[in-house]
Structure formats: structure tokens, C-alpha cells
Amino acid sequence: MSLPVVLFALVATVTAVSALGVVLARNVVRMAVWLLFTLVGVALLYFLLGAEFVGAAQLLVYVGGTLVLVVFGVMLTAQGPLRELRTRPADWAVAGVLGVALFGLLVTVSFRIAAPPPTDNPLPGPGPLGLSFLGVTEANPTGPVTGVPDGPPTPRTPVAYLLPFEVVSVHLLVVLVGAAYLARAKRRVRA
């Protein structure tokens, strides 16, 4: 048992238990709290895997942004203190069977995959990652994982991420406008 294995076991248990908590919780705010622990656990997994930038992005965007937004939504749509919506037992049965079947399928597939031999080579850090969004980095950067990679970066035309980056940026702008339009203050329509 080495340190990464122990840490993985710890973090994975916390993540899995809180994911189960999201499913089983009745109250929406409690669901959000369990989801908070799941998201933090996933961020810790990223740190464990060495993907520090993705982990920090997960914390900033998901935990600090999305989840707060979700809780905000819960508060704006709450009809009474701690009101619950019950699920029918039939729904539970169908969903449970579906979930167990999917889990079994995915686990089987994961054992079928020929896992490549693990390396101790650290993942590329924020520098290569940022440059790849400009489409100017190597396919498989090695060497220093911080800052700007040394040596001239080679252009990588076939799979440069400049276009996806721009598409995502424009998409975010559209989403911003759309969300503001949808959620603008309106008088409630009374039936």
C-alpha cells in the first residue's frame, strides 16, 4: 500500500458515498451539499492524478460558481420550508435497475480495456495547456510542466484547439445572453 493508493481509496470512498447521498437525499439543499462533497472529491482526484489546473478549474467553476448558482435556484423556487417531492416506488425500481445495469456494463468494459503501462511522467501543466488552446504546442509535451515549455513550440495544425476554444467562447457569450433573457423579471402568469 503506497501513499497514492491510500489517498485514492480515501478520496474515492468520500466521492462515492456523497454521490450516493445525492441520489438518496430527499431535500434539494441537502442534495446540493452532497453534490458539493462529490465535486470536491472529484477535484481532489484531479490533484491526485496531477492535473492541477483542471482540479483548480473544477473548484472555481463548479464549486464556487455552478453549485452556488444551483443553490440560488433552489432558494428562488422553494415553495415552503424544506418541501419534498416524493418519488413513486415504480420510478425507483426502474431507475435502480437501469443504474445497476449501466454500472455493471461500464465496469465490465473497464476491465476489458487494455490499460497502457502506467508512467511516472507528470502531466503537462498550465503552460502547455494554455498554449494548446492557441494551437501552438507539441502533441506530447515532456520536460518542465510549469510555465512556458522550453524549446520552440511546434505548430500542430490537425488537432489545434484554437477553433474549439473560440467556439466555446462564443457559446458562453450566447449562453450569457440567453440566460439573462430567459430569467429576466416577469410578472407571474396566473391561471
Place this chain on the structure above:
Amino acid sequence: MSELGLQPFMILSAFLFACGVVCVATKRNAVGVLMGVELILNAANVNLVAFARFSPTFRLDGQVFALLVVVLAAAEAAVALAIILNFYNNHATVDVDEADELKG
């Protein structure tokens, strides 16, 4: 890190995915459904970053995809919440079973 393989991450990801699917299927609160979707996206992200770590040809791509998924998930949550708020304004409820106006 060397004795920790790809499989544990994939199994955890599968578990998160299954939890997300069950959550989407069983929750009647629209915000709960949204949280299930977030779980599913996180399951996919765990896999992507694990692939980036363990596959020599996927080292950058996995992280880039994970970042794009995080950003798009935030956008998706914003739009979904806007729709939910609109729905709540019109129907005074967030029960997804009530959203059946288009039913023939």
C-alpha cells in the same frame, strides 16, 4: 502512482455515472435533475483526466476536454436554471412531471 492503474478510476467514474442516471430518473424536482446531469458530466470528466494520466498519446487532449466539459457544464447549468425559473414563474412549481403541456 505507479501501482495505481486506470481501472479504479474507471470503476469510480462508472459509479458516479450510474448515480447520475438514477438521480435524473428519480428526482421530480427540476433542480435535482440538473444535479444528476452534473454528476454524469463529472463521471465523464474523471475518465477523461484518468485517460490523460495513463495514456501516453492523450496527455494534453484529456485535460483540454475536461476543461471544455467543466466550462460547458457551467453554461448548461446557467441556461437550465434560467429555464427552471421561467417554468416556476409560469407554473408555480418545479415538478418536472407537471411540464406536459405539449402532450398530444
Place this chain on the structure above:
Amino acid sequence: MPDLWSDLLPYPWNVAAAGVVAAALLFGFVGVSTFFAIWAERKVSGRIQDRLGPTRVGPFGLLQSLADGIKLVSKEDHAPTAADRFLFKLAPYLAFCASFVGFLALPFGHGLVAKELNVAAFFVLAVLSSEVFGVVLAGYASASKWSLFGGVREAAQVVSYEVPRALCVVVPVCVAGTLNLNTIGTQQAGWFWNWNLFHDPFTFVAFFVFYICATASCKRAPFDLAEAESELVAGFHTEYSGIRWSYFFLAEYGSMFAVSGLAALLFLGGWHTGFLPAEATALLGFWGGNLLNVAVFVGKCWALVLVMMWMRWSLPRLRIDQVMMVCLHYFLPISCVLLVGVCLWVLLVPAGAAEVVRYGLAFGSVGFVLLMFASAFRAPPMSAPPGRLPGAWDGRPTPLGADASAKRG
């Protein structure tokens, strides 16, 4: 940090020991800082309002926080009947954890950091921004309208101020070319004109914008709408008492120190005095140099925290719509302009001109600060002729009692 232990312990245990020691040291730092910051807050507020502040417990009232702490610990742990008890109890710990974890990536000296991260600046921002979750939960779980209003205000405010704050962090990061706070600190070694604050006009402005946004995201006055006692009783912590309430205070002071540390590292030269030509560890040896480094860094943190207190007791509280407008109408565009400006500056301005601007800014600022100090000593003593009100009514002294008799007449 694990390197220091690798001589004493084998592989997995040196990492574990380093982790435990780092956590204990940081917890001690946060605790002791909060202990004295609460005392300082009360002293500063007292002096600004022409009072003495705490004087009874210990010399100059220094042990006042200890007495308060004993009182808080021995208080009844109380929760409202309608509250969601699990979330009510969880919320203060969430808030405290978030502000505490931010210290993990803050270097206190050259390489003196609990965990050196390549994305440290980003990480600190990310962790500090999740403190709001504890506050929102506290507001919700208290089942009280005041608390809920406080929580929702806090959520809206912090999520908005996060954006200009993050953009202002990116400005010195653009100059440094890395997110690693240790590297950013090391780059500013030497004389004070090497500090990022004086690098160009954009970083100079970015420091002030960052500091104001950081004050707002620590929910400090004049932005403390989440606990505006004149309208919301005590906001999100209305229903809290005893030790849980004090965890909110630990979280607030912890995040004040964390953002001050971040500001010091990004803009104010980190652990460098600014008056030594090289890294202190190179001049004084490892331990001596690092002792000086830590003292300088903690001193800079304290100076910034004291300015926050000064602002709190000098400025009136904004309204919530003003708070949001200040962020969205002013700070957001300003920080975007700063970001674009600093990129253009780094790319386009020739080195000679940049150096001239750097020295100009550095010596100009130092001269300005010295002038301010001098003017404080030159100011005439505030005295009023007998029968007149002292202080601000300088030009036209008001006779005592004239106001009252005028009204009566």
C-alpha cells in the same frame, strides 16, 4: 516541505509528517492571527471613534480575545427549532475549511509553502470563492428570514466580485508568466522597484481594484451587506451562537489574511523587504533568511488587514444595489481594460520606456507615502476655542448650544 523531513523518515511517512506539521503551523497561524486581529479590530475601531477599546484583560487589553473565546466556548450550543440541524451544524465548518485551505498554496518565504502548486494563484482564488457556500447554507439552514436574506445577498455579491478579482489576479500573472506563487515571489526579489505593483500603470491600478474586490469578497465593510446589522439583525449568522459563531469569525479573518497574502505575493513583492539587493536566504543563510522572509510576509499581511479595518470604520456601508452596481458597472470593465492593457504593455512597450515608467512609479509612490506621513506630523493639533465645537467645523466654528437654541427659537 517534504524535503525537510526526508532525512528523518522513510518515503510515505515524510510526506505525511510534512503534511501534519504544515497543517498544524497554518492552523496556528490562522488562530493566532485571528486572536490578535479581533483585538486590533476593536482597538482600531475604538481609536477611530475616539474611544479606548478593550483595556481590561491583559496589557492594553491584549487578552480580550482569550476572554471572549472562553465565553464563546462555554455558551450553549443552540439551534432554532425549524432549522435543518445537520446543515446548520455543518455550515460554519464548511466556511472555515474553505478559508483555511487557501493557505495551503501560499508561500510564506522562499520555498516555505505547504504544497507548492503550479497553479497556486488559481487554486487560492478557487478555494476562497467556495467559502460563500458555507454562508449560503448557514442562511438557508437557519430557517430565519434575516439569515436567508443575508445568505442570498452574500451569494450574489461574492459570485459577482469573484470575476473582477480573478481578472485582477491575471494581470500580474501575465507579467510573471506563471501561476506558481513561489516563482512569482522569487521574481520580485531585490529592491522595491522590482515589485509587480510598480511594473507598469496597469498592475498599479490592478492592485487597488484587486484589494477592493478582495475586501468585498471577504464581506468586509463597506461591503458587509450579508451581515448588515441595521437591516438584517446579523445577517447569515443571526441564529448562531457560541463556538459555531466563532468559526464564522475564524473564516472571515482567515480569508482576510489569505487575500492579503495573495495581494502581497502578487503585487507587493511577497516575502521580500524591498531594501535588500538579493534574496534574503542567500544573504543570511537558510534559517536566518527565512525567518526574515516570514516576518516580512506576515508583516505585509498585517498591514493590508489593518487597512481593511481602517476602511471598515471610516466608510459608511453601501446599499446592496450600489454594491452590485459598483462591481458590474465599474470594476468589471476596469479589470477587463487592465487585462488587455497589461498584455499590450508586455508585448509592445520597449524595455527602456518600461524601465523609466517602473522607476517613476516606484519612486513616485514612495515619495507620496512619505509626504502623507510628513503631513500627518505637520498637521496642527486639533483644538477649539473655548465654547466652540472642535474638529471638522474648521472654517466657521459653531457655538455650543447654538444649534439647539436655534431649533427651539
